[in-house]
Structures are given as structure tokens and as C-alpha cells.
Amino acid sequence: MKTTDFDYELPLERIAQTPLEPRDSSRLFVYDRKTGKIDHSHFYNLSDFLYPGDLLVLNQTRVLPARIYARKDGTGGLVEVLLLRRLGEQNWEALVGGKKVTQGKKLILSDEIQAEIVECYEGSRRLIHFSGSIDDFMKKNGQMPLPPYIHSRLDNPERYQTVYAHETGSAAAPTAGLHFTESLIEKIQEKGVRFTYVTLHVGLDTFQPVTEDDPEQHKIHQEWCELSPETAELIVQTKKAGHRVIAVGTTSARTLESAALAAKNAGSDACVIPISGDTGIYILPGYQFKAVDAMITNFHLPKSTLIMMVSAFAGRETILSLYRQAIDLQYRFFSFGDAMFLQ
Incomplete structure (x- = not known):
């Protein structure tokens, strides 16, 4: 096979x-x-x-409206985060798009919510720790994670x-x-x-x-x-x-x-x-x-x-x-x- x-x-x-x-x-x-x-x-x-x-x-x-965006602490570079699995109240496995988003890198989502890359997995997968619950942030700012072969707006x-x-x-x-x-x-x-x-x-x-x-x-x-x-x-x-x-x-x-x-x-x-x-x-x-x-x-x-x-x-x-x-x-x-x- x-x-x-x-x-x-x-x-x-x-x-x-x-x-x-x-x-x-x-x-x-x-x-x-x-x-x-x-x-x-x-x-x-x-x-x-x-x-x-x-x-x-x-x-x-x-x-989940799991596609969210953050800024790199210090440089302000834009980072796309696609949340995959909740691993506790404040930890998530995610796909992260952006250069040099390595272990220890801090991300800013809003004045109230920050995040840190705790561990780097294979490819663009990361373990992220958020400073607080991001449920409300997702509801307000998250986008629906449509499959990559769908190019039309929903x-x-x-x-x-x-x-x-x-x-x-x-x-x-x-x-x-x-x-x-x-x-x-x-x-x-x-x-x-x-x-x-x-x-x-x-x-x-x-x-x-x-x-x-x-x-x-x-x-x-x-x-x-x-x-x-x-x-x-x-x-x-x-x-x-x-x-x-x-x-x-x-x-x-x-x-x-x-x-x-x-x-x-x-x-x-x-x-x-x-x-x-x-x-x-x-x-x-x-x-x-x-x-x-x-x-x-x-x-x-x-x-x-x-x-x-x-x-x-x-x-x-x-x-x-x-x-x-x-x-x-x-x-x-x-x-x-x-x-x-x-x-």
C-alpha cells in the first residue's frame, strides 16, 4: 500500500x-x-x-474563531496565530506565521493579553502561554479558520x-x-x-x-x-x-x-x-x-x-x-x- x-x-x-x-x-x-x-x-x-x-x-x-493576530514585543512585527488545541486554561498548541518566532519570544495581543512562546515543535507549531484567558479576545477579534483551499470570503x-x-x-x-x-x-x-x-x-x-x-x-x-x-x-x-x-x-x-x-x-x-x-x-x-x-x-x-x-x-x-x-x-x-x- x-x-x-x-x-x-x-x-x-x-x-x-x-x-x-x-x-x-x-x-x-x-x-x-x-x-x-x-x-x-x-x-x-x-x-x-x-x-x-x-x-x-x-x-x-x-x-473556534481561532485565527488571531499579535505583534512581536520590541519590533512590532505582525504574527498570525492559528490556535489548534487548548492545553490548559492559558496554554495552547498553535501554528505561528512569522519570522524568528522562537522560544522565549513575547507577543502582544492587546493591552490586557500578552503571550510567550514556551516551546517550538515541528515546523510552525508552537506551545504558547497566554497571560490570561483569551476566550473573550477570540470572540471579539478572532477569525474563522477556513481550509487553505477556500479562497472566497465567508x-x-x-x-x-x-x-x-x-x-x-x-x-x-x-x-x-x-x-x-x-x-x-x-x-x-x-x-x-x-x-x-x-x-x-x-x-x-x-x-x-x-x-x-x-x-x-x-x-x-x-x-x-x-x-x-x-x-x-x-x-x-x-x-x-x-x-x-x-x-x-x-x-x-x-x-x-x-x-x-x-x-x-x-x-x-x-x-x-x-x-x-x-x-x-x-x-x-x-x-x-x-x-x-x-x-x-x-x-x-x-x-x-x-x-x-x-x-x-x-x-x-x-x-x-x-x-x-x-x-x-x-x-x-x-x-x-x-x-x-x-x-
């Missing part, structure tokens, strides 16, 4: 630059793994492909949040959930489909291509996730009743499979157990999914860990074939693009 096995050519015009309105007007590419049947629909028709008793698992994380920052976003902490949105509207959720519930929520705070490594020739040599990113006892019980009961557990997005899938791995390591007979903490699960072809029966997801970047995950779920050659069809049919790709339902 090589990283190049997960590459494909994507015309630039297929990369969605702006979200559609309304949210659920995006297209929906449906693939049945058992029969090979393909359907082309729209997301507002999702309930047509669901059954009473199905359980949709959604990631309720909320994106007039409404809430459009990069799901309608059910609740737990703040992500550096990127769980984009499969962006298609849901409150009315669509109600419509699906009326069919006898249930919803439950997990939390996984998405890191920007999600969008990074794998650079190693052998994907198994790639250092997977750690992300904080939580699956509550109530959600674990609902998943167990759904499985026992013979119904499907459907992950909305790769982040929900990653959380579910982390909980399944935790159950195995604990010697539990349950398919999942409650978890809270960092996960480093890395899902490549050959992996056997233990909790996820179906997956709603967007179209992913070439050579990314995400296309590798969906390839593990549906088969590499199948996924690449489906992607080629989607390109030919002018589906929209990546964060603001259209959706797939792999069942």
Missing part, C-alpha cells in the same frame, strides 16, 4: 468555494456497499435512504458551523454535518430515526495530505473526543435490535471506532464503551469497522487520511471509481461541497 494509491486528479473548479443555501440543497451521492447500487439525489431527501430504528451519530463540536461565520454545534473547541468544522437543517432533522425524526451526539474537536491536520510514501509511516494527529454513557447505551441497544449506527462524518466515525477499540481493550462485551480523552486511531484499508454500519461524508482531499478512512470502509478502488463518477457529474468537493452516503 502506497500513499499514491489514494491520489486522484481533481479539476480546481470542482472545489466548492462557498456553501449552498439552503444547507440541505447540496447533492447526495448514495452508494450501497452490498449491492453496488448508486443513487443520485439531494441532501433534503436523506430520509428516503434511512429506516426506522436507524441511529445517526453527529459530532456536536463548535469551531460573509456569515455561522455557515461554517453545524446547526447543532454546541461544544466549542475545533479548529475546523465537521463538514458532513453542515448539510443538516433543523427542519430536515425533524423530518428524519418523524420517520422513526434517532439522533445522538458525540464530541470530537477537529484539528487542522485533518486537511493535510500524507507526505510519506508509506501511509503506515504517517504520524496520525491526536484529537480530543468524548462519547457519553448515554450515547454508548443507545448505540449498544441499536446494534442489539439489528438497526444501523450511521456516522455523520469521519470525525463521528473516528469517535465511534475509538470507543469500540476502548471496549475491546477493556475486555467488554459491548460494541462501544464511554470514552473521554485524546484519540490517535488511524484507519487504513484492512481495518474492520466495529461500530459504524453506514457513513455520511463529504468528498475528501487526495492522499489524505480521510480518503484512506473511507477507502477502508468501502474499498479503495470503489471509492476512486465513485469519485471519478462524481467529478464527471460535476459534484462539488471538500468542505463546502456535496455529500456521500455510504451504506
Whole structure:
């Protein structure tokens, strides 16, 4: 298995630059793994492909306005800071843009908030200590950290949040959930489909291509996730009743499979157990999914860990074939693009 096995050519015009309105007007590419049947629909028709008793698992994380700016103490040089993970009340892991932003360098955000580079990690990653809580500063001055392939301005920052976003902490949105509207959720519930929520705070490594020739040599990113006892019980009961557990997005899938791995390591007979903490699960072809029966997801970047995950779920050659069809049919790709339902 090589990283190049997960590459494909994507015309630039297929990369969605702006979200559609309304949210659920995006297209929906449906693939049945058992029969090979393909359907082309729209997301507002999702309930047509669901059954009473199905359980949709959604990631309720909320994106931080994590792109902030500071000045170097002394020289006044501008520094861009992209906050990735909170490591305590005043410590953050961040990407820092600017020259000579080395250990010990002090940064000024405002009259009230200063910062210091505590440690330099690989590349532009830094550990930063702030003089106080920066939550209020972010709310007032922070910008939404859109992926690097989106070049259009986002007039409404809430459009990069799901309608059910609740737990703040992500550096990127769980984009499969962006298609849901409150009315669509109600419509699906009326069919006898249930919803439950997990939390996984998405890191920007999600969008990074794998650079190693052998994907198994790639250092997977750690992300904080939580699956509550109530959600674990609902998943167990759904499985026992013979119904499907459907992950909305790769982040929900990653959380579910982390909980399944935790159950195995604990010697539990349950398919999942409650978890809270960092996960480093890395899902490549050959992996056997233990909790996820179906997956709603967007179209992913070439050579990314995400296309590798969906390839593990549906088969590499199948996924690449489906992607080629989607390109030919002018589906929209990546964060603001259209959706797939792999069942």
C-alpha cells in the first residue's frame, strides 16, 4: 500500500468555494456497499435512504474563531496565530506565521493579553502561554479558520458551523454535518430515526495530505473526543435490535471506532464503551469497522487520511471509481461541497 494509491486528479473548479443555501440543497451521492447500487439525489431527501430504528451519530463540536493576530514585543512585527488545541486554561498548541518566532519570544495581543512562546515543535507549531484567558479576545477579534483551499470570503461565520454545534473547541468544522437543517432533522425524526451526539474537536491536520510514501509511516494527529454513557447505551441497544449506527462524518466515525477499540481493550462485551480523552486511531484499508454500519461524508482531499478512512470502509478502488463518477457529474468537493452516503 502506497500513499499514491489514494491520489486522484481533481479539476480546481470542482472545489466548492462557498456553501449552498439552503444547507440541505447540496447533492447526495448514495452508494450501497452490498449491492453496488448508486443513487443520485439531494441532501433534503436523506430520509428516503434511512429506516426506522436507524441511529445517526453527529459530532456536536463548535469551531473556534481561532485565527488571531499579535505583534512581536520590541519590533512590532505582525504574527498570525492559528490556535489548534487548548492545553490548559492559558496554554495552547498553535501554528505561528512569522519570522524568528522562537522560544522565549513575547507577543502582544492587546493591552490586557500578552503571550510567550514556551516551546517550538515541528515546523510552525508552537506551545504558547497566554497571560490570561483569551476566550473573550477570540470572540471579539478572532477569525474563522477556513481550509487553505477556500479562497472566497465567508460573509456569515455561522455557515461554517453545524446547526447543532454546541461544544466549542475545533479548529475546523465537521463538514458532513453542515448539510443538516433543523427542519430536515425533524423530518428524519418523524420517520422513526434517532439522533445522538458525540464530541470530537477537529484539528487542522485533518486537511493535510500524507507526505510519506508509506501511509503506515504517517504520524496520525491526536484529537480530543468524548462519547457519553448515554450515547454508548443507545448505540449498544441499536446494534442489539439489528438497526444501523450511521456516522455523520469521519470525525463521528473516528469517535465511534475509538470507543469500540476502548471496549475491546477493556475486555467488554459491548460494541462501544464511554470514552473521554485524546484519540490517535488511524484507519487504513484492512481495518474492520466495529461500530459504524453506514457513513455520511463529504468528498475528501487526495492522499489524505480521510480518503484512506473511507477507502477502508468501502474499498479503495470503489471509492476512486465513485469519485471519478462524481467529478464527471460535476459534484462539488471538500468542505463546502456535496455529500456521500455510504451504506
